[in-house]
Amino acid sequence: MYLMYVDESGDAGLVGSPTRYFVLSGLVIHELRWKPLIEELISFRRDIKARFGFKLREEIHAGKMLTSPGDLARIPKHQRLEILRRYADILAGFPDLSVINVVVDKQNKPPDYLVFERAWQALIQRFENTISARNFPGPRYADERGMLFPDATDQKKLNGLLRQMRNYNPVTNQAQHGPGYRNLQLRTIIEDANFRDSATSYLIQSADLCAFLLYQQLSPSIYMKKKSGQNFFNRLDPILCRQASPRDPHGIVRL
Numbered sequence: 001m002y003l004m005y006v007d008e009s010g011d012a013g014l015v016g017s018p019t020r021y022f023v024l025s026g027l028v029i030h031e032l033r034w035k036p037l038i039e040e041l042i043s044f045r046r047d048i049k050a051r052f053g054f055k056l057r058e059e060i061h062a063g064k065m066l067t068s069p070g071d072l073a074r075i076p077k078h079q080r081l082e083i084l085r086r087y088a089d090i091l092a093g094f095p096d097l098s099v100i101n102v103v104v105d106k107q108n109k110p111p112d113y114l115v116f117e118r119a120w121q122a123l124i125q126r127f128e129n130t131i132s133a134r135n136f137p138g139p140r141y142a143d144e145r146g147m148l149f150p151d152a153t154d155q156k157k158l159n160g161l162l163r164q165m166r167n168y169n170p171v172t173n174q175a176q177h178g179p180g181y182r183n184l185q186l187r188t189i190i191e192d193a194n195f196r197d198s199a200t201s202y203l204i205q206s207a208d209l210c211a212f213l214l215y216q217q218l219s220p221s222i223y224m225k226k227k228s229g230q231n232f233f234n235r236l237d238p239i240l241c242r243q244a245s246p247r248d249p250h251g252i253v254r255l
Contacts, residue, residue: 001031002136004100004127006150007198007207009063009215012104012116020107021218022115024123025210026100027203028130028241030138033096041202044090052079059198060087060205062212066223081227087209088235096138098241099210100126102253103218116154120161122253124148124189125171126244131188135243148193151204159192210236214252 004026010019029037048054052075065072065080072080091097102123104115127146134140150158166189170181198204213233220230233250242251 002028002127002131002144002146003031003034003203004028004146004148005196005201005203005207006123006148007204007211008151008153009208009211012119014106014109014111014113014115017106019215019219020105021215022104022106022119023211023215023218024102024119025207025214026123026127027091027207027210028098028100028127028136029203030096030136032139037094037097038202040090040094041206044087045202048083048086052083054083060084060209061198062209066221077223078227081229084209084213084229085232085235087206088213088232091206091209092236092238094239096136097239098130098136099207099236099239100130100241100244100253101210101214101251102126102255103214104255116157117161118255120158121165121169122255124162124165124186125169125184126241126253128186128188130241130243133243136241144188146189147191148189149196149201149203150193151198151201151208152195155193155195162186162189162192165189 006024006026009023010021011017012022045056049056054075058072062084066077069080100123102119104119106115130136131144131146166186169184169186171184196204198208213236216224217230217233224230240251244251245253248254
C-alpha cells in the first residue's frame with residue numbers, strides 16, 4: 001500500500017486572497033519503506049539538534065520558521081534556512097520516495113472556480129493513476145492500494161470529494177478517446193482521509209517543506225530571493241513524480 005502525506009502552501013481563497021497560488025504537495029511512500037524513512041528523519045532531527053539546538057519535539061513548519069519563529073528565534077535566521085536546505089537534501093536522497101505537486105494559479109480564474117476542489121481532485125487523480133500504472137518507485141504489486149494522510153484542512157469537504165470520486169469522477173478524454181468525458185471512478189484509494197497534526201508528524205512536516213519550497217519558487221519572499229532560497233525546490237528534483245504531469249519538466253500539475 002502507498003501512503004500519501006499532504007500539506008499545502010498559500011490559501012484556497014479566490015476573492016481578496018493574499019496569495020496568487022495554492023499549492024498541494026503529496027509525499028508518497030510505500031508501507032514497506034515507511035519505517036526506514038521514519039528512521040532517516042529521526043536521524044536528521046538528531047543531527048540538527050546537535051548542530052543547531054533544534055529539539056526533536058519541535059515542529060519544522062517551513063514558513064513560520066522564517067517569518068514567525070517564536071521560540072525558534074533563538075536560532076539565527078540563516079541557520080533556520082540552512083535547516084530547510086538540509087531537510088530538502090535528506091528527502092531528495094531517500095530511495096523510493098515520490099512527491100506529487102499541484103499548483104493552482106488563481107490569477108484570472110472565474111469567480112466560481114473551486115480552488116480547493118480542483119487542486120485536491122487533481123492530486124487524488126494523479127495518486128490513483130500512478131498507483132494503477134505501477135509508476136511509483138519501490139515495491140510493485142498488481143493489487144496495490146493507497147491512503148491519504150493530510151494535515152488539518154476542510155475534513156468534511158475533502159472526504160466528501162473522495163466519496164464523490166468513487167462514484168462519479170468525470171475526466172476529459174485524451175485525443176485518442178475522442179471528445180467528451182469518461183467516468184474514471186477511484187479504484188485504488190481506500191477509506192476516508194486520515195488527518196494528522198503536523199506538530200506530531202515528521203511526514204506531514206516533510207510535505208509542508210515541499211509545498212513551501214515550491215511556492216517560494218513561484219513567488220519568493222524578499223528574504224528567500226536574497227538567500228537564493230527560491231532555488232531550493234530544485235534540490236527535490238530526484239524525488240519529483242514526473243509521471244503526474246509528463247509535459248512539465250518538474251512533473252508539476254498546473255491548473
